[in-house]
Amino acid sequence: RLSQGAVALSHDLDRPPLVEEGAREVREAAAALNAMQTRLKALIEDRTRVLAAVAHDLQTPLTRMRLRVEKIEDETLRAQFVSDLAGMQHLVREGLDLARIETTVEAVTPVDLDALLSAICEDAAEAGQPVVFTQGCSAVVPTRPQALRRCLTNLIDNAVLHGGDAAVSAVRDDHAVRLIVRDHGPGVAPDQLERLFEPFYRLDPSRSRDSGGSGLGLTIARRMAERAGAHLSLANADGGGLEATLTFPQL
Template identity: 50%
Template sequence: MKRLRRFFASMVGRLFLILLLGMAVAAIGATVLASAKRQQEFERQNLNRIADRLQGYVNLLDGNPELRERLLAVGGPSVRELPDGARQGRRDTAMMAVLDDRPGPVAHAQVHFTSFRSCLPRLPELLPPPPHKMGAPKRPRERDPAFIPPKCRAVSVVLSDGTPLRLALDSPAVAHNGILAVDPLFLTLLVIAIAILAYIVARMASAPLQRLAAAAAALGDDLQGAPMPVTGPLEVRRAAEAFNAMQQRLQRHLGERTQMLAAITHDLQTPVTRLRLRLENVTDEALRERLIGDLGAMQALIREGLELARSAESAEQRAALVLDSLLESIVEDAAEAGADVRFDQASGAVMMLRPLAMHRLFSNLVDNAVMYGQSARVSVEQTEHDVVVRIRDSGPGLAEDELEAVFDPFVRLETSRSRDTGGAGLGLTIARALAEKDGATLHLRNHPQGGLEAVVRWPATWRVATGSRTG
């Protein structure tokens, strides 16, 4: 049921439902209307045949006055003299409309419906009554429920010589199918055919949207990816062209920003170096140290800003990367520098990643844990659904409302992060940008046993063994 609700919540499901209901209603409605029209045409032809028989018989009576009595006694095809006392019902306007267009006495005939018994021929009185079993009571005959009595009409007509006649005109009953009486087999085949057609059309209509959504998701992971193919109907080609134009504008904008930051960084190197040399000549030692510290913070800010820009624009190609080896090398480098770092759990996962970008990502997270939490414990876990890297420190952690705020650029929290480190507040921003560009998510959480834990998670589709994703 959950899968069915998810299907009808999608564009394919909604288009399928709309097409199925619309086409089914239209097809069934057309079938019912065609059946009603066919029934109406059959009744019209039936009325014309009955009118032909009546007109032939009346014309025969009108043209042979000397044989009129004998003809009335014998009767004609489906026409005979109306018995005395026959009751008249409602007028048959349809038959009268047909007779109005006929020449002769029938043009002014009055036609009423009457009991079908008025049209039954008289049985000879000499026929013996039906035998009954001796001693058994005579039971009334039960009417067959499938029996449909014929239609009987009382026709009043005046012949050319002024003689009035009252005739009984019978016609076989016509079984009417109800407007909703549709053959179940036909209806089932019709609905199945419509459902298959509706599903195919829905898939064809939603396929361009799915391709556009996939291209948009890929653009978020890699701005330098291949452009979207311009194929399909006119509207789809226009959307693809607009998407590709947007991608090119983003690439150009990001390139211009990176070039601007690189130029600023390059141009600032010379005056900052001269400024540092001149600061060495300051005689007040305390003032000199403060000024040099501010200058170092300025240089770190410039360097990290440039690194943030380059992290989004990097065109490094992905390659099969043994995640455990990468993390072990980062941990060994940090341990050799005297940090309290340990690699606790390996997974054997091989991922399609950018090696340099991933080295920068995990080095950033390990350095962040050592700098603010005094230690780092690194582990990798591989499951059927994902691959997870966890880097945990032993620091005080963060408040719940600060776990996402620290990813914003230039955010540094005084209550839980020292300001003596000289950081510019871009380390976690750069780390998240690097992770998302390679299809991972990065978030922080307070570990139940204490400390802050950084969690980098990839879906299983990024593993080499289960279907690689290449750049």
């Protein structure tokens, strides 16, 4: 139990503290892990408050700049400035979202994956995105639904932005339940797949800031996947395109 609790702590700082029982050495180890959990949560909360303050303070000068830019008479130059400012505001919002992930508390509840995937895909399609839900698996898993929804939304947006479309499916076997978001774009060099999860990392030229990405979408998606109790990985799909897979271990 102590070993399992230590591993779980690396994925979820909001988990209940370890029970301090058993032999003296085990009790002391559990107490040390509980103290570390408390200190880590405090450090993350402090960091989030600082980032929130910075993001809030940046909004005011960015808004002033936006108002001043509107007075530029040259339409081409004005459009370039507006685009740059919109990109800066988007980065501020996503940076703050990334900082807030560790401090957001959400209860674990059973979720019907087919119903969730169907709803997300329908919302995306109604918004004009080429997104389809191709296969369900009739699985219900304990997870944090808002974290899972945010993860899947980011994966779908990333697939549409860089691959042109998104096909979403769910499969299960005796060992795991897998949610798959696939696009039909150019794919990614195998040695670059893991680097896509690094903050602000982009591939050129197909995955650059010019295409609208902030470089945080997949970073946030992986953090959200961890909070949802899943593992997120990327691979090149057979026949072309990129495949993002969320794996829930079968309970």
